[in-house]
Amino acid sequence: xxxxxxxxxxxxxxxxxxxxxxxxxxxxxxxxxxxxxxxxxxxxxxxxxxxxxxxxxxxxxxxxxxxxxxxxxxxxxxxxxxxxxxxxxxxxxxxxxxxxxxxxxxxxxxxxxxxxxxxxxxxxxxxxxxxxxxxxxxxxxxxxxxxxxxxxxxxxxxxxxxxxxxxxxxxxxxxxxxxxxxxxxxxxxxxxxxxxxxxxxxxxxxxxxxxxxxxxxxxxxxxxxxxxxxxxxxxxxxxxxxxxxxxxxxxxxxxxxxxxxxxxxxxxxxxxxxxxxxxxxxxxxxxxxxxxxxxxxxxxxxxxxxxxxxxxxxxxxxxxxxxxxxxxxxxxxxxxxxxxxxxxxxxxxxxxxxxxxxxxxxxxxxxxxxxxxxxxxxxxxxxxxxxxxxxxxxxxxxxxxxxxxxxxxxxxxxxxxxxxxxxxxxxxxxxxxxxxxxxxxxxxxxxxxxxxxxxxxxxxxxxxxxxxxxxxxxxxxxxxxxxxxxxxxxxxxxxxxxxxxxxxxx
Ligand code: NAD
Numbered sequence: 001x002x003x004x005x006x007x008x009x010x011x012x013x014x015x016x017x018x019x020x021x022x023x024x025x026x027x028x029x030x031x032x033x034x035x036x037x038x039x040x041x042x043x044x045x046x047x048x049x050x051x052x053x054x055x056x057x058x059x060x061x062x063x064x065x066x067x068x069x070x071x072x073x074x075x076x077x078x079x080x081x082x083x084x085x086x087x088x089x090x091x092x093x094x095x096x097x098x099x100x101x102x103x104x105x106x107x108x109x110x111x112x113x114x115x116x117x118x119x120x121x122x123x124x125x126x127x128x129x130x131x132x133x134x135x136x137x138x139x140x141x142x143x144x145x146x147x148x149x150x151x152x153x154x155x156x157x158x159x160x161x162x163x164x165x166x167x168x169x170x171x172x173x174x175x176x177x178x179x180x181x182x183x184x185x186x187x188x189x190x191x192x193x194x195x196x197x198x199x200x201x202x203x204x205x206x207x208x209x210x211x212x213x214x215x216x217x218x219x220x221x222x223x224x225x226x227x228x229x230x231x232x233x234x235x236x237x238x239x240x241x242x243x244x245x246x247x248x249x250x251x252x253x254x255x256x257x258x259x260x261x262x263x264x265x266x267x268x269x270x271x272x273x274x275x276x277x278x279x280x281x282x283x284x285x286x287x288x289x290x291x292x293x294x295x296x297x298x299x300x301x302x303x304x305x306x307x308x309x310x311x312x313x314x315x316x317x318x319x320x321x322x323x324x325x326x327x328x329x330x331x332x333x334x335x336x337x338x339x340x341x342x343x344x345x346x347x348x349x350x351x352x353x354x355x356x357x358x359x360x361x362x363x364x365x366x367x368x369x370x371x372x373x374x375x376x377x378x379x380x381x382x383x384x385x386x387x388x389x390x391x392x393x394x395x396x397x398x399x400x401x402x403x404x405x406x407x408x409x410x411x412x413x414x415x416x417x418x419x420x421x422x423x424x425x426x427x428x429x430x431x432x433x434x435x436x437x438x439x440x441x442x443x444x445x446x447x448x449x450x451x452x453x454x455x456x457x458x459x460x461x462x463x464x465x466x467x468x469x470x471x472x473x474x475x476x477x478x479x480x481x482x483x484x485x486x487x488x489x490x491x492x493x494x495x496x497x498x499x500x501x502x503x504x505x506x
Pocket of ligand 1: 152211255
C-alpha cells in the first residue's frame with residue numbers, strides 16, 4: 001500500500017457534537033484515481049461505539065419532545081447548507097470514491113431531496129383520529145419515536161444513502177448513530193458537521209467510522225432500537241438475522257443484478273443511450289445499474305450490440321475530477337482485481353467479449369489508479385458467473401431470448417429483484433411486464449427507476465430483508481411505533497356498571 005506520508009491525517013468520529021479519534025486501529029483511505037493514500041480512517045472499537053450510543057440515548061428525551069416543526073426547520077436549514085457546500089461535498093466524494101464530479105453532484109442532489117422530504121415532518125407525523133368510536137369515546141393513533149436508531153451504509157453512495165436514513169429518523173424524533181463505509185468516509189462526516197451547524201443538537205446525530213466490530217456493537221446493544229442497512233446481500237442477510245435476534249427492528253437492503261429487456265419494437269438508439277449511462281455510469285457501482293440486457297429476438301440484439309460498441313468507443317475514462325471524463329476508476333484495488341477476474345471468467349466460460357476494457361489508457365499521473373474501461377459481453381447465458389453474480393463494475397452482458405415471457409422467466413428466476421426496465425413501444429407488453437415481474441422497482445423506457453424521495457426505495461427477493469422500504473413514506477413507519485389511544489371522559493350524569501361482554505358498535 002502506498003502512503004503519501006506528507007499529508008497523512010486520521011478521519012475520526014463525531015460523538016456528542018465533537019470530532020474524536022480513537023486511533024488504536026486505523027485503515028488507509030485511497031484516492032482511486034491515483035492509488036495513493038493521503039489519510040486514514042479510525043476504526044471504532046466497542047467502547048467508542050458504546051460512547052456514541054450513550055450520547056444518542058442521553059440526547060433522546062429532549063429531542064423527542066422538540067416540536068416536529070422545529071425538528072423540520074433544522075432540515076430546511078440543512079438543505080440550504082448542503083446546496084451552499086455542494087462543490088466541496090462533490091469533491092470529497094470524488095476524491096475517495098472516484099466517480100466523476102457531475103455524478104457526485106447528482107447523488108448529492110438526490111440526498112438533498114430526502115432532506116427536503118424530511119422537512120415535511122409535521123405533516124407526515126399527524127397521525128389518525130376518529131371521533132365517537134363509541135358513545136363519547138374518541139380514539140387516535142400517533143407515531144412515536146423509537147429511541148436510538150442506527151444506520152450502516154455502503155461505499156457506492158457515500159453522501160446519498162446516509163441521507164436516506166438519518167434525516168427521516170431525526171424528524172420522527174429519534175436520535176441516530178451512523179456507521180458509514182470505511183472506504184470513503186469524508187463526505188459523510190462533513191455533512192454531519194453541517195447538520196450540527198443547521199441546529200441538530202449534540203448527541204442527536206453521531207457518526208462512528210469502523211468495520212465489523214463497530215457494526216456488531218450496534219447490532220447487539222439493547223439501547224439501539226432499529227437498524228437500517230444498505231450493502232451487499234450476504235452482509236444484509238446476516239445484519240437482518242442478528243439485529244432481529246436482538247429484538248431490533250431491521251431493514252436491510254442488499255445487492256442486485258438488474259436486467260433490462262429490449263423488445264423488438266423498441267427505439268434502439270434511445271435504448272443504447274439509456275444503457276450506456278445505466279451500465280457504465282459510476283463505473284457500474286450502483287445497485288440500480290443495468291449489468292444485463294435481455295434482447296428479445298436476434299435482430300434487435302445485433303442492433304443494440306453494434307450501437308453499444310460504437311458508443312463505448314467514444315467514452316472517456318479517467319480521473320473523476322476532469323469534467324471531460326464519462327467514467328472514473330473503481331473504488332479500491334481489491335475491487336478492481338475482483339471485477340477484472342469476472343471479465344476473465346466470462347471469457348473462460350464462453351461469452352463473447354465484444355469490447356474489452358482491460359488495459360484502458362488513462363491520463364499521465366493516473367497509471368496506478370484502479371481504471372477499467374467499459375466491457376461488453378454478448379452471448380451471456382444463465383449459469384455463467386458473469387450472469388449469476390453481482391459484479392459491481394463496468395461490465396454489461398447481453399443475453400438473447402426469443403420471447404418476452406422467456407425474458408421475464410429469467411428475471412424471476414434470479415436471486416435478486418432490485419430494479420428492472422423494459423424498452424418498448426408496446427403499452428400492453430409494458431403493462432404486463434410491470435404488473436407481473438418479481439422486482440421491486442420497474443422502469444418503462446426508464447433505465448434507472450430510482451424512486452423519488454416522496455416514494456420509497458426497495459427491491460424484492462434477496463435484494464431486501466425486512467418489511468419496509470427505505471426513505472419516503474415507509475421511513476415514517478420504520479422510524480416510529482404506532483400507539484393507539486382510546487379516551488373517554490365520563491360526564492357527571494353518565495355512569496355505567498361493569499360490562500363483561502366485548503364492546504362493539506352493533
Ligand atoms: P458491504 O456489504 O461490503 O458494506 C456495507 C457496510 O457493511 C459497510 O459499512 C461495511 O463497513 C459493513 N460491513 C462490511 N462487512 C461487514 C461484516 N462482515 N460485518 C458487519 N458489517 C460489515 O457493501 P459495499 O461494498 O460497501 O457496497 C456495495 C454493495 O451495496 C453492493 O452489493 C450493492 O448492490 C449494495 N447496495 C445496495 C443498495 C440498495 O439500495 N439495495 C444501495 C447501494 C448499494
